[in-house]
Amino acid sequence: MIKIAPSILSADFANLERDIQRIRTADYVHVDVMDGLFVPNITIGIPVVQSIRPTTALPLDVHLMIDRPVRYVKQFCEAGADIVTCHVESDTEENTHEALRIIHACGKRAGVVLKPGTGAEAALPFLKECDIVLIMTVEPGFGGQKFMADMMPKVAQLRAWIDEQNPACELEVDGGVDGQTCRACIDAGANVLVAGSAVYKATDIEAKIRELRG
Ligand code: DX5
Ligand code: ZN
Numbered sequence: 274m275i276k277i278a279p280s281i282l283s284a285d286f287a288n289l290e291r292d293i294q295r296i297r298t299a300d301y302v303h304v305d306v307m308d309g310l311f312v313p314n315i316t317i318g319i320p321v322v323q324s325i326r327p328t329t330a331l332p333l334d335v336h337l338m339i340d341r342p343v344r345y346v347k348q349f350c351e352a353g354a355d356i357v358t359c360h361v362e363s364d365t366e367e368n369t370h371e372a373l374r375i376i377h378a379c380g381k382r383a384g385v386v387l388k389p390g391t392g393a394e395a396a397l398p399f400l401k402e403c404d405i406v407l408i409m410t411v412e413p414g415f416g417g418q419k420f421m422a423d424m425m426p427k428v429a430q431l432r433a434w435i436d437e438q439n440p441a442c443e444l445e446v447d448g449g450v451d452g453q454t455c456r457a458c459i460d461a462g463a464n465v466l467v468a469g470s471a472v473y474k475a476t477d478i479e480a481k482i483r484e485l486r487g
Contacts, residue, residue, distance in 0.1 A: 275459055275486045276300035278334050278445065280469035281325075282316060282416045289321075290328045296472065298479050301334040301356065303447070303467045305416075306349075308339035311363050312414035319345070319352045326353030336386065336447065336467075338413045339363065343372040350379035358384040358407050358445075361395045373402045384445075388413060389421055393430040403442050405465070406431055410458070411448030416469040420449025425461040432462025452484045459487045 278301035284292035293302060304322060309315040322335060332355035339345065342359040349357055357376045361369055369385065376383035384405035385396055389412060396406050408428050411418040428446060435442045445465035446458045455466055466485055475481035 278303040279472040283469035283473035322352040356382040405443040407445040420454040428461035
């Protein structure tokens with residue numbers, strides 16, 4: 274079954290509770306955390322995760338686009354994140370292992386994220402420790418960008434390695450996923466689709482979530 278993780282980056286921040294209720298037929302709530310250093314944008318942080326936690330029963334899928342996330346993963350877990358993903362480009366290999374270890378020690382699911390310019394093999398040192406691998410299909414930083422179809426071979430490669438090495442691991446894609454591009458992601462082997470603008474711009478959100486499941 275394909276899971277849908279709407280990104281609240283495209284929600285109305287003055288009405289976050291209402292906009293999280295609107296996606297209750299989805300599988301995860303995708304939370305994009307940006308620090309203005311790792312990416313050229315600043316979004317939401319630990320207090321917001323803590324505030325939205327009681328508003329939904331859905332797992333919070335927290336995508337950290339921050340420098341050296343090992344410094345903050347414990348706080349995000351304690352604030353109520355259920356899944357925490359860290360970019361492999363944001364720290365040393367050793368610190369990324371440490372971040373995954375801390376997330377698991379908090380009893381939460383952990384994963385790594387690859388930017389478009391990062392090769393599939395960058396996920397390999399972490400694959401056995403991951404509950405999820407996230408492949409970016411846009412440059413991280415902003416919602417509403419164009420889907421990069423040339424990332425599909427990378428998704429397919431990760432699917433093959435996950436099936437061999439850690440079949441329980443989920444494979445997520447993020448960026449420019451809509452009613453058209455979802456098909457390529459599913460065909461390449463992704464099982465979790467993040468979608469921000471496609472979901473929140475839809476007049477019928479429930480129907481859009483159904484459509485994205487393929
Ligand atoms: C980009 C974020 C994405 C983004 C997706 O840095 O990680 O989650 O919000 O938005 P859309 O679906 O509009 O590309
Ligand atoms: Zn994201």
